[in-house]
Amino acid sequence: MTTNTSESVKDRPVSSVNSADKYPPEGWDRSGLPAWSYFSEELLQLEKDELFRSHWQCVCHVADLPNNGDYIACDLVGERALVVRGSDGVVRAFHNLCRHRGSRVVGEDKGTCRSAIICPFHGWAYNLDGTLRGASQPASLPDLDKVKFGLKPLEFEIWNGFVFVRFKPGPQPSVKELLGRFDAELEQYGMAGLAADGRGMWTETVDVNWKCIRDVDNEGYHVPMAHPGLNDLFGSNYYDEPFEAGAARSFSAFRGGEGSLWSVRHYMKMLPEMANLDGEHKRAWLYIGVFPNLVFGIYPDSVIFYQEFPVAVGQSIQRGAAYRRPDEDRRLRAARYLSGRIDRLTSREDELLTKWTWEAAFSSAYDGIMLSDREYGVRSYHDALRERFPVLNGDEPTAGRLAARNAELRQSPVNKGN
Numbered sequence: 001m002t003t004n005t006s007e008s009v010k011d012r013p014v015s016s017v018n019s020a021d022k023y024p025p026e027g028w029d030r031s032g033l034p035a036w037s038y039f040s041e042e043l044l045q046l047e048k049d050e051l052f053r054s055h056w057q058c059v060c061h062v063a064d065l066p067n068n069g070d071y072i073a074c075d076l077v078g079e080r081a082l083v084v085r086g087s088d089g090v091v092r093a094f095h096n097l098c099r100h101r102g103s104r105v106v107g108e109d110k111g112t113c114r115s116a117i118i119c120p121f122h123g124w125a126y127n128l129d130g131t132l133r134g135a136s137q138p139a140s141l142p143d144l145d146k147v148k149f150g151l152k153p154l155e156f157e158i159w160n161g162f163v164f165v166r167f168k169p170g171p172q173p174s175v176k177e178l179l180g181r182f183d184a185e186l187e188q189y190g191m192a193g194l195a196a197d198g199r200g201m202w203t204e205t206v207d208v209n210w211k212c213i214r215d216v217d218n219e220g221y222h223v224p225m226a227h228p229g230l231n232d233l234f235g236s237n238y239y240d241e242p243f244e245a246g247a248a249r250s251f252s253a254f255r256g257g258e259g260s261l262w263s264v265r266h267y268m269k270m271l272p273e274m275a276n277l278d279g280e281h282k283r284a285w286l287y288i289g290v291f292p293n294l295v296f297g298i299y300p301d302s303v304i305f306y307q308e309f310p311v312a313v314g315q316s317i318q319r320g321a322a323y324r325r326p327d328e329d330r331r332l333r334a335a336r337y338l339s340g341r342i343d344r345l346t347s348r349e350d351e352l353l354t355k356w357t358w359e360a361a362f363s364s365a366y367d368g369i370m371l372s373d374r375e376y377g378v379r380s381y382h383d384a385l386r387e388r389f390p391v392l393n394g395d396e397p398t399a400g401r402l403a404a405r406n407a408e409l410r411q412s413p414v415n416k417g418n
Contacts, residue, residue, distance in 0.1 A: 024376040032369040042402035048077040054170030086128040093156035160191035194323035208358035210310040221374035242380030248289040267338035
């Protein structure tokens with residue numbers, strides 16, 4: 001992806017980047033993805049395999065697992081992940097898959113196993129470190145190696161307290177490398193020490209293609225018109241940076257004044273002086289986007305994450321959670337409630353916009369889009385998709401040929417190495 005800057009974003013302090021030096025280059029391509037890419041069943045299967053299974057996915061924060069035996073489970077594009085804190089206090093990640101018949105070893109999204117994980121199908125038992133404790137009616141089976149027939153481990157990494165998993169090897173480096181350029185800015189937030197807010201994970205189904213959600217979320221051009229709360233909080237201070245090397249950043253200081261909307265006015269009033277934050281971040285919201293589907297919202301009072309996963313061509317699951325400061329007092333709790341209220345209203349507004357975006361491609365009048373300079377983040381995201389799927393640069397391949405054609409294009413001299 002190209003920008004018009006003379007030096008890479010990762011080579012400069014993050015706070016020095018501003019909207020003025022992130023304008024796109026002259027003559028950039030303002031078009032979007034081809035309409036067929038939102039309806040192709042073949043592309044969807046390739047996206048599930050080459051994006052969602054082979055890129056890092058955030059499951060939870062270690063604060064969601066405060067006690068030994070606590071677990072979080074989630075389903076992602078046909079895969080089942082299980083993150084559990086062992087009896088030794090160590091957090092581990094496994095496939096939620098019994099080695100006997102493939103059943104889920106835990107059926108709930110969240111819970112606690114006292115000393116072992118017991119498969120609800122036939123009762124095979126696994127230690128909290130994943131090793132096989134014992135099979136039901138062992139005399140009916142040969143001797144089973146405790147490690148070989150233990151739960152299959154998942155590649156995982158903990159970054160600032162957040163637990164990431166990857167279902168198959170992929171193009172991304174470690175999470176630490178992927179997000180390392182933000183370390184200096186994020187250190188002051190103490191994210192590794194966050195506490196769960198008590199509400200747990202939320203999930204919802206949205207009847208749109210997953211890329212419609214990203215298309216809306218990857219630009220702030222619509223904020224003044226579509227998000228009264230955010231606009232009241234930010235004014236003209238909000239800006240986006242394009243995706244680069246798998247991540248993007250958006251930032252806004254609060255506008256001056258008290259705010260005209262109830263939630264914004266009282267949030268500004270209730271938010272205390274945060275001694276841990278520097279002057280630029282005391283009264284500002286920061287967002288970090290991680291390709292292909294994850295966003296962190298990092299606020300003075302709390303940290304949130306949200307993500308989406310495709311279920312079908314026209315159906316997606318959204319999932320997320322919120323976390324509080326460990327030393328939260330009543331005033332900070334009230335501020336967190338108000339920021340959450342602003343966020344919830346914004347999410348509802350965005351949901352409607354994603355549906356309108358999805359509906360547009362069905363219209364006989366739809367012949368593509370025209371991006372403004374304020375929407376270069378959308379183009380940079382689309383460029384990242386095109387790196388994985390160069391087939392997006394042309395017409396839809398003949399039925400049954402999409403995966404093969406994409407592989408051919410990736411081997412061409414232009415795309416090789418991406």
